[in-house]
Amino acid sequence: MIILCWLEKHFEEAICCIALSIIAVAVMSQVLARYVFEIALHWTEETAAICMVWAVYMGASLCVRERFHIRILVAVQALPMRVGRYAIYMADLAWAAFSVLMIRVSWEYLSVLWSFPSRSPSLGINEFYPQTILVIGYGLMLARLLQTYVRWYRDGAKGLPGMLLEDGDVPPDEEHLF
Template identity: 65%
Template sequence: MPLIHWLDRHFEEAICCFCLSLVATCVFLQVIMRYVFHTALQWSEEVAAMGMVWAVYMGAALCVRERFHIRIMAGVLLFPPRVARSIIILADLLWAMFCIFMLVISFEYLSVLAQFTSRTPRLGIDEFYPQSILVIGYGLILLRLLQIYIEWARSGWAGLPGMRPEHQIDIETGLEK
């Protein structure tokens, strides 16, 4: 269980750190090669672009897990507590529906890539593999969103879904706990 707990807590962070380190290394190497050795690496731009896309999707899942994603909580909390809760639930439901829609589209896209293989220009790897981040990313975002609501249900539906304890409000009084 410790490995599962560690993965649940740090999976996105580890992938983001690796991908961003890869991007920084590729860009740094390219600068050195161009300005010091007056030549260019053929593969570094492609690797950096793939790393950045993977980092973005993993970062999005991380933001869902930590509830750092785009949401104007200051505005939502201006509403009465029950209305604020309803707005958050509605927004999360719409977001989950969007993720499901994107998962369907992404599966269709990957099935086309699997059927009609295409290779990246410089590395020559099958496009299916770097493009699989679409399914992985949206699937992980949806999983993290579901985890938030499972935890909220376990807490007895107290406060607002996914809000950290220091940011929770009492739904009855509207005051911070």
């Protein structure tokens, strides 16, 4: 149970840290091999590229969970509460729809990769496995978006979904958000 709670809170950070550490090791290995030993390592570029993609998708999911993604909250906060909530709802609904679309398209792409396997040039691994990040990433983004709304509703649906009130702040009134 403790492990599941930890994973729920830190899964994306753990994957990002692992991926970024692998990138750092791969790049430093290439630099060391090239300039000290005067040889080229062929696996480092591909490893770093795969890990970068994984880090980006996990970072996007983390941003959804923490609500750090791009928004123009100043404009939304200047609106009346109902209009601001409606704008957030519509933006999140469009985002959820896009995530569902990308999960479907990615799933079809992965089914093609599974049916017609190809190997990566340097590492020689099946391209299917690193490409699973597409379904995993968009699935996590969608799950974290839904989780935001479940928590917001469970906590009384005050303010905007996923936006924590600062200590000592009073919930916004019905006229304006702040």
